[in-house]
Amino acid sequence: MSLLDRLSVSLPILQAPMAGVSTPEMAAAVSNAGALGGIAVGATDATGPAAMITAVRALTPRPFNVNVFVHTTPVADPAREDDWLGVLAPLFAGFGAEPPARLKTIYQSFNDDAAMQALLVETAPPVVSFHFGLPGADVIAALKASGCVLLATATSLAEARAVEAAGIDAVVAQGWEAGGHRGVFDPDAADDRLGTMALTRLLVERTSLPVIAAGGIMDGRGVRAALDLGAVAAQLGTAFIACPESLADSFYREALASEAADHTVMTHAISGRPARCLANRFTAWGQANALPAPAYPIAYDAGKALNAAAKAHGDGGFGAQWAGQGAPLARSMPAAELVARLVREMAAGV
Template structure:
C-alpha cells in the first residue's frame, strides 16, 4: 500500500492491537526514515516497513517509445504531450545501499519484502540488528526460496489481492492461486509461519484463514476507506462505485501485474494490447497520464489498487475497524 498507508494509519492499527505497516517502496532512504520516525512518534508498538525488491528494470528505448506513442491519443484528449522519454522512478531495495544503511541504523521491528528477496548479505545485516523479516509468495516455489533464505514468515498472497502481484518473475506463468488454496498449501509444506493475504475484508475471512493454519491475516483494501489513509476523494468514490465490483489485473499502469478498480485506463488497456515497458519504467508514463487527466477533472487513470473484496469495505476509523475485525473473528466459527 505504498502511497496509501500513512504513518497515521499504521500507528492507529498498532495502537488498536494489530500490526500496522508503512510502504516505503516508492520513496528513497530519507523519505523512508521520515516515515519511520513519524510512525514512532505516534506509537511505541511494533510496526512493519515494507520494501519492493523487484528485478532491476531494463531500459528499452524502442519499446518505451512505442508505448508512449500508444498512449499519445490519451494524452491528446487532455491537451498534454506524453513524456519525451521514460525513467526508472523507483529503486529496488536490491540495489539501494542507502536504504539498507538507513534500515540497519533505524532497526525497525519488522521488515517485509515484496516482488522477491534481497541478497543474503542484506538479509543478514537486517537480522543482525533484530529485524523480523517477512516476504510475500504467490506460489510454493517462491515460498521455498523464502524459507531457504532464512526469512521468518511468509505472506501467502492470493490472486484476489489488491495492488501488485508479488511474483518474483512476472515473465513466468502465473498459476493464479487463490488465497485459501495457497495458504493451505504453504501451511502444509512450509516450516515457517504463514500469513494469509488477498480478498480478506472482515472477521469471517480472518477466521477462515486461521482455520486453514495461518498465524495471521493481512488486510489492505479494507483500510483504504479509513480517514487515516492517504487515498484521495476520487479513489474513495471509485471504491464505492461500479469499478469495485469488477477489479482488474493489469500491467498497463505500472509495468507489472496489479489488481485495481476497473477504470478508463484498464478499459483502454484491455482493448489496446501493447508491449508494456518494465516496471517501474512504465509507471512513469502512467503517472504522467494520470496527472494530465486529473488536471482536466478526470480521475479514471489513477492507480486505484484494490482487491476482489472491495465491495465489502466499511468506512470507519482504523482503530474502530480493527476492533470490529477482532469482534467478528471471535464470533465467527
C-alpha cells in the first residue's frame, strides 16, 4: 500500500508544518481539500499541542500532520551568551530597549520532553513528523503502536539512511532551497547543501523509503516535477505563508509580496541554527557580525526579544521571516483555494 493510501490522502501535496505560521485552521483547510495539512508544536510545551490537535480535529475528520523538533539538547555557555547580548545591545538601544539580562532555553527538544511524548502517544495524531533528528527507539515504537504514521526530514543520504534504519515510514527530502530551519541533524557538521532535485533523486535511488520532496516548490508544475523525480508527494511551505489562515504578521506578508522576496539568506543569527529567511535588517546584521551565535534555541530568546522591540516601534526588519528560494512565486489566497489551484496546474502542466 502506498503512503498516500495509508493516509487516505488523495492528493500528493503536504502543507509544511511551519512553527509560528501554520494554524489549525490552515491544516484543516488543506486536509479537507484532499491534501495533508500540518501543524508545528515544537516551539511550545505539551499544553499547547493538546489544544491545537483538538482544534484541528474539530475542523476536519481528515488526516493531518503534527511536527516536533528533535534537536540536540542545548548546552548553556554563559560567556558566549553574554558576548552575544553585548553585540546585540546597540540594536536594542536603537529601539529604546534593553536586551534580556540572560538567555534561556525557550523550548525543549522532543527527546527531552516526556510530557510531549506522552501527549502524542495518547492523542495519536494520524501523522507525526520529526525535524532536526530522530527520537529514541522506544518513542518511535510507542507512536507506531498508537497508529501514527511517522515522517522525518533528511538533508543528506546519511541522514536518510538513519531515518530508514529507525523504522520511520517516509522521509522528507529537504533541499537547500527550502525556507525555514534547515533540518540537519548536526548543525556543526559539514553540509553538502544538496538541492531538492539532486537530493530527491538520490534518496529515491538509494533508500527504500517513500520520498517527499521539499524546497522551492511553489506551484503545480513544481509538484509534478517532484513526482517525476520519483517522489510520492511534495511538501510546500512558503507557498502557504500568504494564505489568510497563516499567522504571518503584516510585516512578513508585506515583505513576501515585495521585491524583498527576491532575496533569501541562510542565517544563524536569528535562532542559532541555519535557517533560510527573507533578507532583512537582522540577516544583514548577521552577515556582518563574526561572533558565533549561542546554541539553538537559546539564541532565539534574544532574537524574539529584539523582534518584539523592533515591532513595537513599527520596524518589521528583525522578524524570523522564513521563506524558501521560490518566495517570489508566493500567492495570496485561502489555503483550500491554493490546493485546488495546485491541482489544476498539475493537470494542465502549466
